[in-house]
Amino acid sequence: MEKGSLYLIPVPLAEDAAKASYTYLHQDVINSIQEYVVENEKTARKFLKEAGLKCPQSELIIHDYGKHQREKVDYQKLFASALQGKDLGLMSEAGCPAIADPGSEVVAEAHKRGIRVIPMVGPNSILLSLMASGFNGQQFSFYGYLPIDKGARTKKVKELEQQSQREKATQIFIETPFRNNQLLTDLLKSCKPQTQLCIACNITGSDEYIATKTLAKWKDEKIDLHKKPCIFLLYAG
Template sequence: MQMASLFLIPVTLGDTPIDKVLPQYNKEIISTLNYFIVENVRTARRFLKKSNPDIDIDSLTFFVLNQHTHFEEISNFLLPLSQGNSVGIISEAGCPAIADPGADVVAIAQRKGYKVIPLVGPSSILLSLMASGFNGQSFAFHGYLPIEAVERSKTLKILEHRIYNEHQTQIFIETPYRNQKMLEDLIRTCRPQIRLCVAANITCEDEYIRTLTLKEWKDQHPDLHRKPCIFLLYK
C-alpha cells in the first residue's frame, strides 16, 4: 500500500483539452483522492469532473487556499495525511506551488516529513522559455513587476543589467488587462536591441509566441488584452 502523500496536480492552461497536456497517470491518481487543497472550489470541481466524469464530487472534501487564508490554518489542511489519507493540491492553472500559494503547503509538508509527489503537467514558465530561443541554462522568474512607473522602470533596468552581465534570461508576468502597457514600457525603457519573447495562451488554440527585438516590437500590434501572458527578455 502506498504511503499517504501530498500530490501536486497540474491543471490545464486555459481551455486546453485535458488529454492534450495531462498524462493518464494523473487521472488515475485523482480517482484515488478524497481530499483536495484548492484556490477555488468551483473551478476545482469542474477540473476534477473533466478529469474523471465518474467521480463523486459531493463525497470530496475541499480546503480553500487563497490570499484570504490565514497561515495558521494551512497545517490543518494536512491533517488527512497524518491519518493515512493522501491529499492533492490543485492550482487555478498550470503547476501548483510555482507562482502559487500552494508553496506554503508544500513547505509545511516537507517540514513534517510527509512524502511530496509532483505530477507531470504544463508550466507556462518552462514552455515559454523553451519556445523563446533564449538562454535555458540560466534564467530567473520574477513574478509581477512593480506597478508604479518609477519603480517599474528601475526594475527593468536591473533586469537589463542582469541580461548583459550574467547572461541570464529574465522572465515575468503581468495582469492580463495591463499586458499592452507592459509592452509599451519595455519598448520605452530598455535598449532597442534587446530581444523580447511574448507568450500568450500557451497550449490553447489561439496560442501566440513571438520573439523580436524591442525595436521590431514597435511595429507589431498583437492583441494581448486580457490574455494570460509571459514576458521573457534576453540579449
C-alpha cells in the same frame, strides 16, 4: 502508522487545452484521492470531471486555499487525514501548484510534518515559454510581477536588461492581464532596440501566440494583449 502523501496535481493552463495537459497517470491518482486543497474550487472540480473522476463529487473533501482563505487555514486540520495515512491532492487555479503560486506554503507545511510530497508532470507557463523563446535555457531568472509604480518599473526593467547582457541570462516576468499592454509600452520605451523580447500568450490554448523579436521590431507590431495571460521574456545577452 504510515502517513499519506501530498500529490501536486497540475491543472490545464487554458480552458480548451485540458486533454493536452494531463496523462493517464493523473487519472489513476485522481481516482485514488478524495481530499483536495485547491486555490479555486470551481476550476478544480471542472478539471476533475474532465480528467475522468469516477466517484461522485459530493463525496470529495475540498479545502479552500483561495485568496481570501489562506490566512485562516488550520494546517493541523488540513493535514489530519494525511497524518492518518490518506493521500491529499493540491491544485492551483491553472498550471503547476507551488510555482509562482501560493501552494508552496502548503508544500512547506507538508514537509514540516514529514508528509511525502509527490510532484506530477504537467503544464507550466514559465517553462513552456522559455522552451519556445529561443533564449538561454541554462541560465534564467523568474521575477514574477514587476513594480506597479512607473518609475520603479522602468528602473527594474533596465536592471534586468543589464543583468541579462552581463550574465547572458534570460529574464522572465509576468503582469496582471489587464496591464499587459502598459507593460509592453514600458518595455519598448526602456529597453535597447537590439534587446530581444519574447511574448508567450495563452499557452496551450487554441489562440496561443508565441513570438520572439528585437524591441526595434516589436515597435512596428500592432498587438493587443489586454486581459490575456502572458509571459514576458527578455534577453540582451
